[in-house]
Amino acid sequence: MTPSQPPTPPPEDAVRPHVYDGIQEYDKRLPNWWLYTLYIMIVFWVGYWAYYEWFRAGPTDVQGVELALTRIETQKLASNTKLDDATLWQMSRTPAFVEAGRATFAANCVACHLPSLRGKSENPSAIGPDLTDQIWIHGGKPTEVHALITQGVLAKGMPTWGPVLGQKKISEVVAYVLSKHHEGEPITIDPAAPATPAAATP
Ligand code: HEC
Structure with missing residues (x-):
């Protein structure tokens, strides 16, 4: 068997400088769907927290x-x-x-x-x-x-x-x-x- 070559990275993904246990990682950008999910969650969290904890507008579990x-x-x-x-x-x-x-x-x-x-x-x-x-x-x-x-x-x-x-x-x-x-x-x-x-x- 011929030793398999590591796959050549696409040109935009640089390899990060550190090596752990011989493992290197590409500096990949997080996918947009992942990032937007995160941003939406952050916005939702602010609204949710404000509604229930700051303004206490929503009913608590007991009140519900x-x-x-x-x-x-x-x-x-x-x-x-x-x-x-x-x-x-x-x-x-x-x-x-x-x-x-x-x-x-x-x-x-x-x-x-x-x-x-x-x-x-x-x-x-x-x-x-x-x-x-x-x-x-x-x-x-x-x-x-x-x-x-x-x-x-x-x-x-x-x-x-x-x-x-x-x-x-x-x-x-x-x-x-x-x-x-x-x-x-x-x-x-x-x-x-x-x-x-x-x-x-x-
Ligand atoms: C036009 C004036 C008037 C309106 C409008 C009126 N009442 Fe009266 N009500 C009276 C009078 C006068 C008496 C006392 C009757 C008596 O001396 O036997 C009375 C008596 C009562 C009594 C009995 C009190 C007792 O001590 O036994 C109740 C109960 C009552 N009214 C409820 C109501 C409700 C409820 C409404 C609305 C849906 C209403 N009334 C609208 C004039 C009115």
């Missing part, structure tokens, strides 16, 4: 998981057709419902109950009663509040919202009102309230 769980919980509640006190309390602790309810309240209820929900307690010339205190005219259980908003008290100037808003928006607005309350807090019936609560009238 919590967000996903909230979304699942929200969907479960939204598809729950049986509305009971427990479901409404749970909705009132779920930001998606409270936020939606806040918007409905701002569009329909603030004229009488004021943006603070405090109505007459804040401004005696307001039409609607305070919805944040523990004194209720028509009962403070979530289902009672829901029924009252649905039916209204026309004689006293509280409109009938059932046909206007529909079931979903009323549940959300109840969640918003309840978000100003705590489950298990005392419910006092206004001593000046009429004997028959409106929620019980057809």
Whole structure:
């Protein structure tokens, strides 16, 4: 066998001066695809790091998981057709419902109950009663509040919202009102309230 000759390098690739264990290397330029991948990674890294670490704009892993769980919980509640006190309390602790309810309240209820929900307690010339205190005219259980908003008290100037808003928006607005309350807090019936609560009238 004839000893094989080392391949002659292309003229542009100089041989680097060092030798290790008899091995020499060409001074080869890195291929463009490799270099561009590196540059793109560097640019991406700066953006990624800035987004998550400097500005903390993106959710952390923990927040991401919590967000996903909230979304699942929200969907479960939204598809729950049986509305009971427990479901409404749970909705009132779920930001998606409270936020939606806040918007409905701002569009329909603030004229009488004021943006603070405090109505007459804040401004005696307001039409609607305070919805944040523990004194209720028509009962403070979530289902009672829901029924009252649905039916209204026309004689006293509280409109009938059932046909206007529909079931979903009323549940959300109840969640918003309840978000100003705590489950298990005392419910006092206004001593000046009429004997028959409106929620019980057809
Ligand atoms: C035109 C004025 C007006 C608007 C608008 C209005 N309300 Fe009322 N609301 C009243 C009045 C007046 C009462 C008190 C009824 C009574 O004395 O029986 C009341 C009572 C209530 C009660 C019962 C409070 C209790 O102590 O039992 C709830 C709950 C309520 N409103 C929620 C709402 C929501 C939610 C909206 C918006 C979707 C809304 N109201 C819009 C005037 C209004």
